[in-house]
Structure formats: structure tokens, C-alpha cells
Amino acid sequence: MILELIRDFSDTVAAMPADHPRRRMLGLIQGAIRLSAHILADDPVQLASQLHARMVGLQEPEITRLLGDAAASQTGPWLRPVKLCATAPGGPLLRTLEGHTDSVNSVAVTPDGTRAVSASSDHTLKVWDLSTG
Numbered sequence: 001m002i003l004e005l006i007r008d009f010s011d012t013v014a015a016m017p018a019d020h021p022r023r024r025m026l027g028l029i030q031g032a033i034r035l036s037a038h039i040l041a042d043d044p045v046q047l048a049s050q051l052h053a054r055m056v057g058l059q060e061p062e063i064t065r066l067l068g069d070a071a072a073s074q075t076g077p078w079l080r081p082v083k084l085c086a087t088a089p090g091g092p093l094l095r096t097l098e099g100h101t102d103s104v105n106s107v108a109v110t111p112d113g114t115r116a117v118s119a120s121s122d123h124t125l126k127v128w129d130l131s132t133g
Contacts, residue, residue: 001044002037003132006030025062028055031089037133038096049079053086095133099126 009030016023029051033040036050048070055063071080087093102122109116109130116128 002033002040006034006037009033022062025060028058028060028063028089029066031094034095034133035087035089035093038098048074049081050086053079053081054084054088056081057084058088097126097128097133100124 009026013023013026013030016026032051032054033047035054036046039046039050051070052067056067058064074080097116097118100118100120100122102120104118104120107116107118114130116130118126118128120126
């Protein structure tokens with residue numbers, strides 16, 4: 001579900017002209033969801049908390065409105081960060097790859113940049129699709 005949502009954002013942003021006024025805002029939302037994908041895949045209820053943690057304080061009015069709507073949708077207790085406390089979208093970090101149960105010792109990326117292979121002290125190798133995580 002999360003990967004499909006990220007793809008929908010990618011398709012929408014890619015179809016927009018480069019100077020479209022909402023392109024940056026949609027890219028930031030997609031980036032926040034992509035950065036949180038490893039958490040949201042297991043617990044989608046954390047969407048509002050993750051959006052706040054990654055985008056609170058951004059100045060775009062649409063982002064402020066989105067965060068307000070996310071807060072209003074919460075019916076029970078939830079973690080609502082009041083200042084940026086997680087990696088914000090738009091920076092060098094694109095996603096978190098989870099799966100090893102011990103420290104990662106090395107990573108190699110294929111020449112075409114589509115896959116990575118990681119080696120861990122848990123005695124496993126993992127092959128990662130970098131476009132989906």
C-alpha cells in the first residue's frame with residue numbers, strides 16, 4: 001500500500017510541468033512518506049505522527065494545512081512533534097532499508113544504480129531494489 005502511494009505521487013509529480021506551483025509541495029509529501037515507509041508499512045496509523053516529525057515547521061501553506069488535517073483526524077492519543085525531529089524530505093537521505101538483524105559491514109551498488117547488496121554480521125547478504133526499498 002505504501003509503495004503504491006509513493007508511486008502515485010511520483011507519477012503525479014512527473015506529469016507536472018517543472019514550474020507547476022504544487023510540484024515542490026507534492027514532492028515534499030512524497031519524500032516524507034518515502035522516508036517513513038519502513039515504519040508505515042508495519043503501522044499505517046503512524047502517518048500523522050510521521051508527517052509531523054518530518055514536516056512540522058515547513059513554510060508552505062499546503063503543508064501546514066495537511067498537518068492540521070492530519071492532527072484533526074486523530075481520535076486517540078498520538079505522538080505529535082511540535083518541532084522537526086526526524087529527517088526532513090528533500091535532503092540526501094531517500095529511504096531506510098531495514099532487514100538485517102546485526103550490523104551492516106558493507107554495501108555495494110550495481111553499476112546501473114538500481115540495486116544494492118548489503119553484507120551483515122548476521123551472516124546474510126540482502127539484495128535491495130533501490131526504487132522500492
